[in-house]
Amino acid sequence: xxLRSVSTEKAPKAIGPYxxxxxTGDLIFTAGQVxxxxxxxxxxxGEIKLQTARVxxxxxxxxxxxxxxxxxxxxCTVFLADFAxxxxxxxxxxxxxxxxxxxxxxxxxxxxxxxxxxxxxCVAVRR
Numbered sequence: 001x002x003l004r005s006v007s008t009e010k011a012p013k014a015i016g017p018y019x020x021x022x023x024t025g026d027l028i029f030t031a032g033q034v035x036x037x038x039x040x041x042x043x044x045x046g047e048i049k050l051q052t053a054r055v056x057x058x059x060x061x062x063x064x065x066x067x068x069x070x071x072x073x074x075x076c077t078v079f080l081a082d083f084a085x086x087x088x089x090x091x092x093x094x095x096x097x098x099x100x101x102x103x104x105x106x107x108x109x110x111x112x113x114x115x116x117x118x119x120x121x122c123v124a125v126r127r
Contacts, residue, residue, distance in 0.1 A: 008065035
């Protein structure tokens, strides 16, 4: 089985010993993305809608570098630091995915890296 690591400057650099994504066959497994600005490495605003948009931009950049896109995502896992923000996150998420509806799990957690409000990871299929 061939495994290829994916890295792009259009998404934040990994903040630990992991890859932005791994490609094996036609599948892409992304690392969780938080709302870091790829240019500065700083967390984008504290508001959940802004953070969700940045996270999805970061995921889109990683998927693009791996030969895919948000329209090819088959499964997302969303981690929320405050489950009361689910509706606001869901609004931005639904706008970005449009009519495409990947399978999804949403998990409440007590803390996320760098004080982020949201983290999303996904599995996608290459184009």
